[in-house]
Amino acid sequence: MAITKPWTAPVEPLTAEPVSPVDLSKPIPSWNTPEYPAEWPRSDDMSVTPRHVVILRYLYGALTALLGRPRRPFAVNQEIGLHFVDADGQTQRCDPDLIVMPFPNTGEGSLRRQDMPCPPDCVIEVASPSTADKDLGRKKAWYAGMGIREYWILDPVDSDDPSRFENGLLPDGPMMGWRLERGRYEPLATSRDAAARTWSAYSPVLDCDIFLSQELHRDETDGGYRMLDPETGEPLPSESEKNELLAKQDELLAEQDELLAEKDELLAKQIDQLDDRNAQLAAKERALKEAVTTMAQLRYGDPTADQLRLMMQRTSTPMPNIDVVQEWIAKPSSEEFLDLARQHFGLAERS
Numbered sequence: 001m002a003i004t005k006p007w008t009a010p011v012e013p014l015t016a017e018p019v020s021p022v023d024l025s026k027p028i029p030s031w032n033t034p035e036y037p038a039e040w041p042r043s044d045d046m047s048v049t050p051r052h053v054v055i056l057r058y059l060y061g062a063l064t065a066l067l068g069r070p071r072r073p074f075a076v077n078q079e080i081g082l083h084f085v086d087a088d089g090q091t092q093r094c095d096p097d098l099i100v101m102p103f104p105n106t107g108e109g110s111l112r113r114q115d116m117p118c119p120p121d122c123v124i125e126v127a128s129p130s131t132a133d134k135d136l137g138r139k140k141a142w143y144a145g146m147g148i149r150e151y152w153i154l155d156p157v158d159s160d161d162p163s164r165f166e167n168g169l170l171p172d173g174p175m176m177g178w179r180l181e182r183g184r185y186e187p188l189a190t191s192r193d194a195a196a197r198t199w200s201a202y203s204p205v206l207d208c209d210i211f212l213s214q215e216l217h218r219d220e221t222d223g224g225y226r227m228l229d230p231e232t233g234e235p236l237p238s239e240s241e242k243n244e245l246l247a248k249q250d251e252l253l254a255e256q257d258e259l260l261a262e263k264d265e266l267l268a269k270q271i272d273q274l275d276d277r278n279a280q281l282a283a284k285e286r287a288l289k290e291a292v293t294t295m296a297q298l299r300y301g302d303p304t305a306d307q308l309r310l311m312m313q314r315t316s317t318p319m320p321n322i323d324v325v326q327e328w329i330a331k332p333s334s335e336e337f338l339d340l341a342r343q344h345f346g347l348a349e350r351s
């Protein structure tokens with residue numbers, strides 16, 4: 001039997017020192033103890049807006065679907081406590097909005113950096129007026145110190161004012177990202193299409209583009225952020241877009257069912273018409289056979305009529321038209337009449 005090797009983290013070519021492969025198949029535990037609480041009271045600087053919540057809900061679902069394709073261990077956690085030791089040796093805790101790890105975890109409690117076989121892959125924060133400075137400063141330093149490979153901050157732009165996209169919470173536009181290079185975060189490029197009113201940036205760690213559309217943003221229930229499918233280049237749909245697509249599919253299926261029902265009804269009518277026609281032809285055939293048998297009886301007698309009736313019972317060949325029958329009846333003898341009938345019905349004369 002073949003032995004399946006556990007999935008191992010790829011060697012990260014970012015440092016001069018070689019990195020040994022790490023077994024990432026074993027889930028790490030989560031905690032809910034007085035020392036490592038799963039939750040703590042949310043302070044004012046952790047309050048969120050409705051759009052903030054919708055963006056995180058979308059990112060969680062999109063990343064879960066996207067990262068599940070390679071069939072390797074991973075976990076996407078939303079607003080989960082992360083305990084660690086900072087550069088000064090002090091125990092700290094933060095609650096990343098979204099954290100992506102290349103290994104699974106058990107439960108829904110807090111996580112400890114010390115339990116992790118390697119640093120998380122990526123952290124995404126959705127900024128707010130009260131948290132933007134912390135996201136850009138202290139949290140950025142914390143995540144770099146923990147060795148988190150990639151860090152993104154997204155501005156929910158909780159406004160329909162177009163100027164907020166260029167002059168919002170973040171200094172360099174509505175999305176900013178960094179990749180860890182030798183212990184320091186280096187900025188990732190972000191591009192803007194002024195005509196289309198979109199922003200996009202590629203995440204090397206997640207291997208996909210992060211996309212923001214002002215057109216999508218206009219819907220109050222949607223932040224306008226999308227993850228682009230690396231296989232198709234198309235945005236992964238939000239729940240509302242999925243529901244809209246399913247509704248359209250249901251509508252198309254209903255229309256197809258209606259068309260099929262109409263076709264079935266038309267086919268049933270055609271079958272009924274064909275049955276009626278066949279019944280009419282069968283009745284006409286029976287009447288013709290009876291008339292020919294009666295004429296044979298009157299002209300040649302009962303024995304000839306009985307032989308003709310027996311021929312018609314032995315074959316499914318229909319009677320000829322009336323002109324041919326008249327030619328039969330015109331024969332002077334019954335034998336000539338029966339001989340013509342046998343030829344028509346394909347029956348050999350009995351020896």
